[in-house]
Amino acid sequence: MHKIPGEHIYEGILMPGYHPPEIIEIFKNFQMHQSDCLVTAYPKSGQTWITEMVSLILHHQNLEEASRQPIFSRVFWPDFCHAGRVSHSYLKKIASSSAPRLLKTHMLYRYLPKQSQQKRVPMIHVLRNPKDVAVSYYHFYRSNALFGKFRGSWDEFFNLFISGHVAYGSYFDYVLEYWNECKENSNVLFLKYEEMLTDPREAVVKISQFLGKTLSSVSMEKIVNYTSFDSMKKNPATRISAITDAIDESVSPFYRKGMVGDWRNYFTEQQNTIFEKTFREKMDGSGLSFDFGTNVTSKM
Template identity: 35%
Template sequence: MSASFSHKLPGEHVYDGSLFFGFSPPDTLDAVKDFEVRDDDIFIVTYPKAGTTWMQELVWLVMNDGNIEAAKQKPVYFRSAFLEFKDEILNEIGIELANPMPSPRVLKSHLQVKWMPRQIHQKNCKIVVMFRNPKDLCVSYYHFYKSSSSLGNFTGDWPEFLRMFLCGHVDHGSWFDFTRRGGNMRNNYNVKIVFFEFFLRSLSKPPPKYIGFAFLNKSLSLDVVDRITRHCSFESMRRNPMTNHDDVYSINADISPLLRKGTVGDWKNYFTVNQNEDFDRIYQERLGDIDIPFVYQL
């Protein structure tokens, strides 16, 4: 983070060498480490804009036997707590929401594993790590930065944001650091690595195989799986007020909705040839030794 950038996050601070916005304050990040984990907890762990809301809704429905009526009664961010988030205006304080939730809890985090609850290494919880190709992710994050007052309504241009992203000067820190630590967990017995692109493709092909019910210790009828699949289509999620965050004061959907496109390959509309070559070079320098099968077009 040695480079200098003009954009400032509301309440920004540096925690253990990484940048965070004010909605993940230091005391909350400290408290997450001491969070009491249950054996049947399921953690959805992603870098921002990797398809987090999508995976939260899917896993919550799988663990609740496809109870779509219940899902329609409460926003996903109140059914699946964002552990390190603290928004007193929205009354969304992740740890306080998570503690009284009935089991099995589906919990969300954008944290690198080193900042996650210490007990994840001691309990039999499940961890779903969702990856998305970093070029599409970066474009999506750029639009979210522009639309979100929580992130300071970024007014810079795409080249500036790309530089910020490559330097790790964005909320929750470096994508490269997150991905290395997440990728290194892939052989852990309680970790399932999934990819946004595979998820997108699987939802359109019956029978869907987007997560692996055996990993979640769930057995659902084909009828329930079909209803979950239709409910979790991107268009359905985008229209659904319980998942599209239209009620969240900090997101200006006129600039960019939370669920924007849900496609693969949009990065080609933003990256110049030189930017793409620079990105690939930095990727090889930072992560070239880890075999992660990212998909950049379908």
């Protein structure tokens, strides 16, 4: 079975090596402020896209300045440990940064900082249909050294994904935990990847209103254009391979297709049947709906 470098099981959840147990414990007690914004998402759900939008909205839509600063320097990832070692200097840098701070995490809800769980900090959670997440995650596993550059087949990865034996565990359990804990919380904004693709301007409107920011129509259009899939793919400040050598884009680019329904090019009929059964068992009664492309929407 494939192994992620430094992987470990933390309370039953498979964690990558850049989340050693020490940083998870530190993150639980990380000091958040009401002026912060935390963006959360299961991997490959559109988090990088959202954080770039939020960064521009929070910091006065200065596109020229943003283009000179890599996204990782504008968005803090407090629970990430380079080479699996806790960087206390990085944590101090975050702690001393001026408001408003923008932070991201893939961590499960139960491991979020106390202030986030106590509903004191604005949080944006991104949702994407799980079939496309599975395909995108497969390619991410293949190209990312931090995930061991998976060399197995799609069929092998599908079995890992559907069984929850991937980094951060079961997609279904992960999403349901956030949904059940936060769906009634006015301090949490849920955004859907597919709706953002259809109407990115509306996503900018929702985020700006949620954060109490007023944008002109001109600023909105600039942000929409700046954060389009093609723009972010070409922009050195957001093109992840230009920032880190962990991603091998000759295997699969970080910004791959950015479309809805690509799962149809991978799922066999049998895999789709298995997936649908698992989806119903896990998500039934949740009230969540997902757009799987070509006018196929599933509501549970």
